[in-house]
Every structure is written in C-alpha cells, then in structure tokens.
Amino acid sequence: MSTALVPSALPADAVELGRIQDAWGIKGWVRIQPHSADTDALFASQDWFLQPPEARFARGFSAFSGCVTVRVAELKAHADGLVARLDGVADRNTAESLKGCRISLPRSAFPETPEGEYYWVDLIGLDVVNREGVNLGVVRDLMATGPTSVLVLEYPVVEDGVEKSAERMIPFVSAYIDEVDRQARRIVADWQPDY
Known part of the structure; x- marks a missing residue:
C-alpha cells in the first residue's frame, strides 16, 4: 500500500x-x-x-x-x-x-447549491405528494433527459391481492414541482396519480 x-x-x-x-x-x-x-x-x-x-x-x-x-x-x-x-x-x-x-x-x-438547485443525493428517498396531499411515491432515482431531470418514483400497488412496486416519473421542473422541503423530506408536485 x-x-x-x-x-x-x-x-x-x-x-x-x-x-x-x-x-x-x-x-x-x-x-x-x-x-x-x-x-x-x-x-x-x-x-x-x-x-x-x-x-x-x-x-x-x-x-x-x-x-x-x-x-x-x-x-x-x-x-x-x-x-x-x-x-x-x-x-x-x-x-x-x-x-x-x-x-x-x-x-x-459538498459545496452549497444556489437557491432552488439540489444535489440528486438530497432528493433520493424524499416522499412526493401532490397539491391535494395524495402520496405519489418515494424518489428512488433521477434520470437526466437532456435539459431536464426526471424524478423516478416508486409506489406500492396491489395486483391479484399481492402488493408490488410500480414506477412513476415526474419532470423535475418548476412547472410541476411546487416545493422541495428537505427538512420535512417531502416534495410537493402539481401531478395526479393517473397521469
């Protein structure tokens, strides 16, 4: 060594x-x-x-x-x-x-980020809810798609009486993301479960 x-x-x-x-x-x-x-x-x-x-x-x-x-x-x-x-x-x-x-x-x-910018590692594991308080899932990953990133959420579903995990994607842009509260470990999004 x-x-x-x-x-x-x-x-x-x-x-x-x-x-x-x-x-x-x-x-x-x-x-x-x-x-x-x-x-x-x-x-x-x-x-x-x-x-x-x-x-x-x-x-x-x-x-x-x-x-x-x-x-x-x-x-x-x-x-x-x-x-x-x-x-x-x-x-x-x-x-x-x-x-x-x-x-x-x-x-x-890590260096501090400017207001409204986040390290991906800080978003993984956060709960995502919509404006009505409906739980949309937990951030499992982020995906780079050119100029924007996409939150990859995991949420439970029941199929044939068996609980499984499903995936939902939400663009991480201000048009859909209302708030990121790292202290509360929550993201509020303008998104519906059936999108």
Missing part, C-alpha cells in the same frame, strides 16, 4: 461520486469517471475516500483493503471525464493498481 493511502473509516454520510478508470500517462495520474456531470464536490475536496472495486470488478485488486483516504494534488477536466494526480502515486504502475477504486466524499463536504 502506498504511504499516501491512509487507512480510515468511511464517513457515515459518504456518497460515491465516481471511480478510477485507469492510469493516465506515465507520471502516476489517474483517469476518473464521475457518476454525475456535476463534479463540483470532487473539485472542492482535497481528500477523497477510496474503497476497493465491488467484488465482481475486483479480480486481481490488491492495492489496499477497506477504506483509505488520499490527498488530491491536482484535478483537471479532460475529455469526457477528469484526470487527477494523487499524493504518493508517482508512477504508472501504482496508478494502474488503483483501477476500479470507488471515490466517495462526505455529503457535508
């Missing part, structure tokens, strides 16, 4: 933001594949938490086990992702040994 990879505990509010794809160049840089187009949090933090790849992608991985913290020396946008130079990673072989590592940051380290 590199001396720059310091064993640590993953913060309770950690959010996975990307992965190390591979080495980039010969001087120890790594190519990062962010999970979102919004990379502000990665740029705002000097310390990243790394975890090994999931088991199905970890074949041959031996750089470290558990969770480690690494200091980011440089980070730049490049092509369709990012490239980073990490302290203590000075050659291509060491950079290649980190391939597949998951990059996380504590949610508390």
Whole structure:
C-alpha cells in the first residue's frame, strides 16, 4: 500500500461520486469517471475516500483493503471525464493498481447549491405528494433527459391481492414541482396519480 493511502473509516454520510478508470500517462495520474456531470464536490475536496472495486470488478485488486483516504494534488477536466494526480502515486504502475477504486466524499463536504438547485443525493428517498396531499411515491432515482431531470418514483400497488412496486416519473421542473422541503423530506408536485 502506498504511504499516501491512509487507512480510515468511511464517513457515515459518504456518497460515491465516481471511480478510477485507469492510469493516465506515465507520471502516476489517474483517469476518473464521475457518476454525475456535476463534479463540483470532487473539485472542492482535497481528500477523497477510496474503497476497493465491488467484488465482481475486483479480480486481481490488491492495492489496499477497506477504506483509505488520499490527498488530491491536482484535478483537471479532460475529455469526457477528469484526470487527477494523487499524493504518493508517482508512477504508472501504482496508478494502474488503483483501477476500479470507488471515490466517495462526505455529503457535508459538498459545496452549497444556489437557491432552488439540489444535489440528486438530497432528493433520493424524499416522499412526493401532490397539491391535494395524495402520496405519489418515494424518489428512488433521477434520470437526466437532456435539459431536464426526471424524478423516478416508486409506489406500492396491489395486483391479484399481492402488493408490488410500480414506477412513476415526474419532470423535475418548476412547472410541476411546487416545493422541495428537505427538512420535512417531502416534495410537493402539481401531478395526479393517473397521469
């Protein structure tokens, strides 16, 4: 294990933001594949938490086990992702040994968003109700559809006496979203269950 990879505990509010794809160049840089187009949090933090790849992608991985913290020396946008130079990673072989590592940051380290803008992670799990107070479901995911995002809700339905989950989608735009109350963990939408 590199001396720059310091064993640590993953913060309770950690959010996975990307992965190390591979080495980039010969001087120890790594190519990062962010999970979102919004990379502000990665740029705002000097310390990243790394975890090994999931088991199905970890074949041959031996750089470290558990969770480690690494200091980011440089980070730049490049092509369709990012490239980073990490302290203590000075050659291509060491950079290649980190391939597949998951990059996380504590949610508390994210930069503040402007009024009316939200990180996707803050919307997942919120209850969605319409103006009449009818429960429309819980935000399970968000989907990027070009210029807008779409809330993907999960809600229960009963089919043949068996309760199952169904999916509903609501565009996350001001025409349909009246209020996002993160404290109450609720979104109010101008939407009907039969849309």
